[in-house]
Amino acid sequence: MTQNIDDLAARPPAERELAEARRILACIVESSDDAIISTTLDGVITSWNRSAGRIFGYAAEEMIGRPVSLLYLPDHRSEIEILERIRRGERVDHYETVRRHKNGQVVFVSLTVSPILDEAGQVIGSSKIARDITETKRLREQEQLAQAESRAERRFRKLLEAAPDAILEVDADGRIVLLNEQAEKMFGYSREELLGFNVEMLVPAAMRSGHASHRAAYTSDPQTRPMGTGLELKAQRKDRTLFPVEISLSPNRTEDGLRVIALVRDISERKQSENRLLAVRELFTAELAAKNEQLESRNREVEKANRLKSEFLASMSHELRTPLHTILGFSELLTEEVEGPLNPKQKRFLGHILQDSRHLLDLINEVLDLSKIESGRLELQLEPFDFASCIEEVVSAIRQQSETKSIRLENRNTFRGLLNADRLRVKEVLYNLLSNAIKFTPEEGHVWVESLAQNDFLQVAVCDTGIGIPPEEHEAVFEKFYQVGDTTRGVREGTGLGLSITKSLIELHGGTIWLESQPAQGSRFSFTLPLAKP
Amino acid sequence: MKRILIVEDKATSRELLRTVLEKQGYGVLEAHDGKEALRILREGVPDLVLLDLQIPLHNGYEVLREIRRDDRLAAVPVVALTASAMQGDREKALAAGFTGYIAKPVAMAHIRDEVNRLLAAK
Numbered sequence: 001m002t003q004n005i006d007d008l009a010a011r012p013p014a015e016r017e018l019a020e021a022r023r024i025l026a027c028i029v030e031s032s033d034d035a036i037i038s039t040t041l042d043g044v045i046t047s048w049n050r051s052a053g054r055i056f057g058y059a060a061e062e063m064i065g066r067p068v069s070l071l072y073l074p075d076h077r078s079e080i081e082i083l084e085r086i087r088r089g090e091r092v093d094h095y096e097t098v099r100r101h102k103n104g105q106v107v108f109v110s111l112t113v114s115p116i117l118d119e120a121g122q123v124i125g126s127s128k129i130a131r132d133i134t135e136t137k138r139l140r141e142q143e144q145l146a147q148a149e150s151r152a153e154r155r156f157r158k159l160l161e162a163a164p165d166a167i168l169e170v171d172a173d174g175r176i177v178l179l180n181e182q183a184e185k186m187f188g189y190s191r192e193e194l195l196g197f198n199v200e201m202l203v204p205a206a207m208r209s210g211h212a213s214h215r216a217a218y219t220s221d222p223q224t225r226p227m228g229t230g231l232e233l234k235a236q237r238k239d240r241t242l243f244p245v246e247i248s249l250s251p252n253r254t255e256d257g258l259r260v261i262a263l264v265r266d267i268s269e270r271k272q273s274e275n276r277l278l279a280v281r282e283l284f285t286a287e288l289a290a291k292n293e294q295l296e297s298r299n300r301e302v303e304k305a306n307r308l309k310s311e312f313l314a315s316m317s318h319e320l321r322t323p324l325h326t327i328l329g330f331s332e333l334l335t336e337e338v339e340g341p342l343n344p345k346q347k348r349f350l351g352h353i354l355q356d357s358r359h360l361l362d363l364i365n366e367v368l369d370l371s372k373i374e375s376g377r378l379e380l381q382l383e384p385f386d387f388a389s390c391i392e393e394v395v396s397a398i399r400q401q402s403e404t405k406s407i408r409l410e411n412r413n414t415f416r417g418l419l420n421a422d423r424l425r426v427k428e429v430l431y432n433l434l435s436n437a438i439k440f441t442p443e444e445g446h447v448w449v450e451s452l453a454q455n456d457f458l459q460v461a462v463c464d465t466g467i468g469i470p471p472e473e474h475e476a477v478f479e480k481f482y483q484v485g486d487t488t489r490g491v492r493e494g495t496g497l498g499l500s501i502t503k504s505l506i507e508l509h510g511g512t513i514w515l516e517s518q519p520a521q522g523s524r525f526s527f528t529l530p531l532a533k534p
Numbered sequence: 535m536k537r538i539l540i541v542e543d544k545a546t547s548r549e550l551l552r553t554v555l556e557k558q559g560y561g562v563l564e565a566h567d568g569k570e571a572l573r574i575l576r577e578g579v580p581d582l583v584l585l586d587l588q589i590p591l592h593n594g595y596e597v598l599r600e601i602r603r604d605d606r607l608a609a610v611p612v613v614a615l616t617a618s619a620m621q622g623d624r625e626k627a628l629a630a631g632f633t634g635y636i637a638k639p640v641a642m643a644h645i646r647d648e649v650n651r652l653l654a655a656k
Binding site for chain 1 (some may be wrong): 544546547550553554557588617638639640641642643
C-alpha cells in the first residue's frame, strides 16, 4: 500500500508523519530476505512482500485476497493446527515445513507465525515469516551423509584391521588397492610396498604365470568361492619363504570397476598338525600291519602244529591197529578151535586175550576219533533214520554185559519217528552211555533208556541206579581224560575219552548233553538230537 | 577149487589169512608186494585178490590199475585191505575200481563172509 510521494508534500504534518512511518515499515518489510505474509483468520492473504514473491514465485497481485492454502502441498494437514494456535493467541516459532512454489517445486521453509491483535487485544489475523531453508536443509543433509559415510568408513577400517586373516582387494589388472594390517604381517611387507603393486608378487615364483590366467578366468565369471579347492595353495613372503594358505574370493563391483576381495588364511600351523597326525597314523598303521603279520605267521605255525599233530595221531592209530589185526585174528581162530580143541582153562585165557585186544582196539579208535574231532575233520553222515530200531540194536548188543552183572536193562523208548543224524555215531553215543551205566551200577541194579519228543528235538535219557556222580564233578565228567575218581572205589577203565567224544558228537549235531546225578542215587545222562523234518 | 591171491607184506598177516581161507576150502597164493603179485598174475588168473593197501613203497591203486589193464584180469574181484579208517577212504577205493573194501583189524568171520559172498557170485 503505497501512496504517491508527490502527494505527501500537500498533506498536513500529522498525516505526513504517519505516511512516513508507514513507508519506513513498508521498506523494512520489503527489505527482508524472508517471506513476510499476513493473512486473515480464515487464511486469506492480506499482505505479500517481495521475498514472498521470490520464494514462492507469485507476485503480490496474484496472492493478495487469495487463500494462503494455495502454497500448501496437497495433503498437508498441520497447517490447520497452526491457525488454531494463532486463534488462541499463541505463537509458532521456527516450524519447519514444506510449501509449493508456483512452478510446482517443493520449498522447504522455517515458519514463524504470530497473531495480529487489534486495539482490544483480539486476534484478527496472522503474520507469517517464512525463511527458505531448502538450501540449508540440503547442505545439512549432505553433511550428515558425509558424517555417516565417514563413520562407516572408520568402522569398516576397524573391521578390516581387526580381521585375523589377511584381506586384500585387487583391481582388474591385478593391482593391490586395499589391504589390512594382517596382510602386512603375514607377507612381511609394509603397506607402501604392497599398495599399487601387482598381487602376483605374493604368489610363489613358479606359480605366477598360472595365477595370472586364473585371475583372468575369475574376472570373467566372478563368484564368491574358495580358491582352488583341494589344491595345495602356497604364498610367498617378502623373505622368499613359502607358506601354505587357504584363500577365498569375492567379487566387489565398485564405481571404479570390478574388484576382487581375497581373504587369505595362513594354515602353516594347521598343516603341521595335519602332517604330524598323518605321520602318527602311518606309524600306527605300519605297526598294526607288522603285528598282524606276526599274528598271522603265528597262526600259521599253530595250524601247522595242529595239523602235524593230527596227522601223527592218525598215522599212529593206523600203525597201532595193524598188529591188532593179527592178534585178534589168531585169537579168534584159536577160540574157534580151528586147529584143535582147547581145554576150559585155555579157552578162558584166550577169552581174556580177545577181550583185552578188543578193548585195546576200542581205545585206539577213540583216540583216532578224538584227533579227528579236534582237527575238525570229523564229518557227520546225516540221514533220516528210524530211532527205535537203532536203539534196539544197541540195547541188544549190550545186553550181554548187563546180564553178566544181573542188571535189569530196559528199553523204554516209545518214539517211533525219524531222527536226522549220523546213525553210526548215534549208536556210538548210546553204546558209550549204556556201557558206562552198566559199568558204574552194582549187581542187581537197573539201567534203562527213555525218550521224549520236544519241538524239533528228541530228548533221550540213559538212567541207572548206580553209584552216582557228585554235583561238583558234573561238568568235569565230559572233559577229556576225566575219570570218575576216588569216589568210585577204583572202577577205572578206558581212556576217559568216551564221554568227551560223546559230548562232541552230540554237539556236532547241534544238540546238548547234560547230567543229573547225586552220589549213591544213580545217574541220568540226557541228550538231544534233531528230529527229521517231515 | 577156487584160488585166492593174497597180497600182504607182513608174514603173520599172510599166515592168518591163509589159515582162515584154507579152512574154508580155498587155494591160497601169496605175494609180499605188488611186483610179485603182478608176476604171479601173469602166470595165472585167480578167482579173487585180497590186496593190502599199506605195503611200503607200493601204491595199491597203481597195482589195481595194472591189474585192470590186463584183459584177462579185468573181471577178477579185487578187495582192498587197509588199516586206514579215514573218512572217504572207502568211497575212494570203490570209486577207483576195487570190488570191496575191508578195514583192518577185522573179525575173521567178516573176511570169511565177504570172500564167500564175492566168490559165490561168480
